[in-house]
Amino acid sequence: MNKNTTYIVMIIVAFFASCSKSDPAPTPLPPVDPCLGVTITPVAGITHTITGQTIGTITATSPIGSGYLYSIGGAAFQPSTNFFNLAAGDYTLTVKNANNCSGSKPITIIGYGPKYFSVKTIINGYCGPCHLNGTTSGGKSLQTDNDVISSWDRIKIRAVDGNPSFMPQAGQLTATDKQKIVDWVNAGHRITD
Numbered sequence: 638m639n640k641n642t643t644y645i646v647m648i649i650v651a652f653f654a655s656c657s658k659s660d661p662a663p664t665p666l667p668p669v670d671p672c673l674g675v676t677i678t679p680v681a682g683i684t685h686t687i688t689g690q691t692i693g694t695i696t697a698t699s700p701i702g703s704g705y706l707y708s709i710g711g712a713a714f715q716p717s718t719n720f721f722n723l724a725a726g727d728y729t730l731t732v733k734n735a736n737n738c739s740g741s742k743p744i745t746i747i748g749y750g751p752k753y754f755s756v757k758t759i760i761n762g763y764c765g766p767c768h769l770n771g772t773t774s775g776g777k778s779l780q781t782d783n784d785v786i787s788s789w790d791r792i793k794i795r796a797v798d799g800n801p802s803f804m805p806q807a808g809q810l811t812a813t814d815k816q817k818i819v820d821w822v823n824a825g826h827r828i829t830d
């Protein structure tokens with residue numbers, strides 16, 4: 638027998654030797670984790686509140702569909718994607734599916750000053766789509782609080798004074814809404830006013 642043949646014979650002998658032993662009972666496989674490879678990344682719409690009031694809202698927009706449950710803290714999960722009557726503060730939106738796989742997202746409900754809250758409501762109601770959600774007509778976004786605070790003078794000049802023309806273009810704000818902008822500007826045009 639040459640060297641290679643010797644090796645092959647040894648391997649074959651070892652193989653049959655191992656097979657002839659009675660195998661121990663197979664250990665059962667651990668149960669497959671149903672959440673393996675499942676990623677739940679909550680997305681939500683938020684409306685803020687006036688400091689001291691409880692009018693904030695959180696609305697989960699993804700993932701949605703049958704089997705999903707939602708919570709913003711504590712043990713209570715609900716099938717509804719909506720949470721109303723929220724005070725200013727930090728929340729954790731948790732979404733879980735029918736297999737108990739979950740994902741969370743921190744959300745802050747901001748407490749605005751009452752005058753600023755009114756102005757934000759007017760802007761969200763009348764200044765889109767042209768100045769909201771990434772659209773910047775005239776180079777102007779009014780999406781974030783910083784956008785609005787830093788544009789306080791231009792908002793008044795265009796929406797209240799109409800100089801050189803009124804915003805929104807299609808029709809002026811009501812006298813009541815114009816007055817809300819004036820009140821906020823006169824109070825100091827801050828987020829807390």
Ligand code: HEC
Pocket residue numbers: 759760763764765766767768774775776777788791792795796802804805806807810
């Ligand atoms: C239908 C679209 C549309 C809506 C709604 C709209 N705008 Fe505009 N806005 C424009 C366009 C177009 C321009 C650029 C032309 C101009 O300045 O007149 C502009 C420009 C502006 C500017 C930047 C120019 C400047 O004078 O500083 C401000 C500020 C502004 N708008 C405020 C507002 C406010 C506040 C609202 C809501 C109360 C509003 N706009 C609603 C279309 C719109």
